Amino acid sequence: MSDLTKTGPASNPDILFGPIRKDHVQRYSTLVVLVVMFLVFALVVDKFLTPQNILNIAQQISMLTIVGAGLTFGFAAREMDLSVGFAVGLAGVLVPLLLVKGVALPLALLAGLGAGLVVGAVNAGLVTLVGIPSLIATLATGSILFGVNFLMTGGRAIYGGLPDGYLWLGQGKVAGIPVLAFFMLAAVALAWFVMERTIFGRYIYAVGGNQKAAELSGVKVRRYRAASLIVCSLFAVVAGTLLAARLGSGQPNAGERYLLDGLATVFIGMTMLRPGTATVLGTFFGALFIGVINNGLNLMGMDTYIQSIVKGVIILVAVAVVSRSTKLNLL
């Protein structure tokens, strides 16, 4: 009896030296696929493994990663935000619009964040106060935002007259590394810290892990469900602000693809590390996964619609893996 009571991380040698365990296969197989895919592209595609291209990938996935990091909060609490793509678009037109009208850069950036807060608060209110499932509530607010984005711009792109300081956020480099990559890393680090090292993150996970148990442990479940949706919107508007800076213009429909791709990063992430649970690092690897595929297929000269098919298949595989190992219950 007492030989089992020893505790402490080092007392289980199986973890280090034992035979390959089923849960390890589950945890790391997606990561192995990512590495293999990377190596295949490196061998097959000429310009894939160059420092320039690696930085390209980092730049390409930075906004996606930020959206995904936000969505991770939602998924961890079992809330799905389908309005993130349009929240990206909202900041992507609002911030340039204000800048073109001569509003100072810091104020314009704050206004972008404020818009995210409002969208998040509306989503959260609909879900936790009115009681509409997040999948449906955010589908509706997404549709509203889509309209709002076009109304604000009259359907046209906003360009010209954007200050250099703003464009630098999306196009500049520091020590040869894109500024966007720093934003991405900062967002991942922040999200990771909050999820893994704060009580806030712990409770978000608790609400998603077992809502009834969380409630009976005194967790204010509603508050954390609401917070998870607000975080989704906040990360989305940051991504949208950066996206317009990168494009050098505010385009009302530029954010749309971030919904599907963002969900994909989370789903892929849920197949690894803690299978069935959305984690920030998992999402980050999910974004890398999508970035590597997009970039590799691009360099091979594949059309974007082929990429779309490939991505769809990957999402299906990821979701199939997740729902086989755990019960994926988001509605």
Added chain:
Amino acid sequence: MEIVLSDITMQFPGTRALDGVTAGFRTDEVHGLIGENGAGKSTLVNILGGSLQPSAGMVQIDGRAVRLTSPHDALVQGIAHVSQEGSLVPGLTGAENILLGAEPKRAGAVIRTGALRAEAAALVAKWFPQVRIDLGRPVGELPMADRKVIEIVRALRGAARIVILDEPTATLPAREKEQLWGIIRRLPQQGVGVVLISHFLSEIKALSDRITVLRDGRHIRTDSADTMTEHDLVDMMLRRSGGANLRGADAGLRKDEVVLDLADWQVGGVHVPQFSLHAGEIVGLIGLTGAGHFGFARSLHNPAGARCARMNVAGKTVQPGPVGQMQAAGIALVPDHRMEYALIGEWTVRENLAMVHPTHGALGAGVLSIRREEAEAQRVMKLLNVKAHGSGQLLKTLSGGNKQKISIGKWLYGAEGRYRVMIFIEPTEGVDIGAKAEIYAEMRRLAAEGVGIIIASSDLLEIESVAHRVIPFANQRPGPEIAQSGFSESTFIAAISGTAA
């Protein structure tokens, strides 16, 4: 007509719900079927109603072997099943519900509404001439008893000879109950047998001609209702854990300090006029399923919908409020069904332990310290003798007893003795005998530290092992309390089979 189930066994993955049960049902009787939750009543009637196919055994109608492959098949053979939850479409009228799927039609597609109404009214008049129901209104607007009648009439519209009624009065107000009782009694006179499942023993006694008792998937006895008292029935229904009495040494009570004092506590249909709990005291709550003791115990920690004239916790007046508020006042709950209500299987042991008081190991500003968390988790694991590879082991991989220890440990981690009232519901559900003794010892240790403990359990031996006094519940009311000197299985059984309504 007589339908006989012989030697029926039903094996589900991991559990055997029925084990060689033999029972016969006739068209000239109301046949009561009783047993505690998990005894196998539902499984048995689901087999009878064609929803489940037994793993082994035989079904015979009038001596002829039959197979009931679906509810429809059972209906064709004359057996109708009125389930507990109700199966009416709330938006359709009574008449539409009665003839659902058998509507009189014109040209095979268009419903003849006039004929439908007349046919439904005729059916009601045929079976229950004394009943008046507005068949033209959506059933969602009708009283509960009328809805049950409509369900029964629908069940009888074919050639049903035996109708299964699963908890037909569970959702009914008292007045409507009696109306339905009258209806049930009449059915055998009209050649339709009733198989009646009910948690209310008085109801079973009053309505049944014969009664079958099940326990843990086994047939215990079938006999004429007059030959068995309610005391006999309870005695047969209760499962025995079969273990030894695990009574341990007690520390003295602190009779001077009251940690919980209630007056006029009302929640759901449960009413407890007065309740008090002393520091160091372990009070057992017992009763049959539905007696109200579990609901009462749960409501002390999660009093949604509860009202009271007075609630004092450790000398302070407390308003019933959200869980967080009750915890702040010093009330903790170790619930039953721990994987559903207490723990997160995908989390580590450490994270589960820290669920209630993550602030304990925090660095301030809501930032966790994994190192401090680890230290506190180790302390609690050691205190409770949790057998795990380490605090990082996933909770779902622990044994039942160790999971239960973590469910208790949540209230010790970082709590610094703030809980003065701890409620345990079925604390040794799915726990092996060794861990059981350890859990009892822990309850005694907590009591010795001055915690007042409430334990609600359906295991009478468990109550006998740990409680200082017992409050029996029957019909959602507490009965006269039983002092430790009076503890015995037969006093317990007598107390919880009380018929006062």
